[in-house]
Amino acid sequence: MLPFVPAGRTDGTPSGLTSSATSASVLVFWSYSGLSRRWETALVRLRIGHTLLTHGFLMERAHPPYCDDCLVPLTVRHLIVKCPSLGDLRRRHLSEYRKGDGSYSLSQVLGEEACSVGGNTLSYVEEAGLLQKL
Numbered sequence: 001m002l003p004f005v006p007a008g009r010t011d012g013t014p015s016g017l018t019s020s021a022t023s024a025s026v027l028v029f030w031s032y033s034g035l036s037r038r039w040e041t042a043l044v045r046l047r048i049g050h051t052l053l054t055h056g057f058l059m060e061r062a063h064p065p066y067c068d069d070c071l072v073p074l075t076v077r078h079l080i081v082k083c084p085s086l087g088d089l090r091r092r093h094l095s096e097y098r099k100g101d102g103s104y105s106l107s108q109v110l111g112e113e114a115c116s117v118g119g120n121t122l123s124y125v126e127e128a129g130l131l132q133k134l
Contacts, residue, residue, distance in 0.1 A: 034117040042125065042134040047110050049076045053133040079130060080121075081106050086128055093124035 035043070045051040054074050057064055065074040069085040072078060079086070081104035090104065097108040097120075108114060114121040125131050 035115075038131065039122055042131055043110070043115050045134050046076050046080070046125075051076060051134040053079075053130070077106055079128075080104075080109055080124075089124060089128055093120045093127070096120070 042051075054065065054076060066072060067074050067078060067083060067085075070078070070083060081090070091098075094104060094109055094114070097104050097114060099105055109121055113119065125134070
């Protein structure tokens with residue numbers, strides 16, 4: 001009879017336990033040197049598209065939020081690259097990520113270079129007053 005191996009595991013380690021090698025490699029991958037814990041958390045939330053501002057309504061059993069200025073559903077894409085009320089701020093901080101047609105590349109704005117220490121995305125998010133809401 002073959003030994004039981006939990007789904008997704010090939011080393012026979014129970015799914016609740018991990019080896020120290022696996023833990024170390026995950027920590028190195030997810031740790032952004034020099035960034036504050038608050039910004040690391042906000043950055044991950046922005047990249048996956050689920051923030052307290054855009055998805056907090058699910059925990060409160062409320063209606064989805066809408067942008068006060070545009071009256072469209074509030075999403076990470078809208079906050080970071082679409083909302084006209086943040087246009088001047090976006091041009092000031094994120095102009096180098098602007099494409100030829102005038103739109104912004106969300107993947108570049110949330111990319112590694114833009115989100116590093118001293119990067120433009122952090123200054124944009126802070127000045128827009130979004131960091132505390134993510």
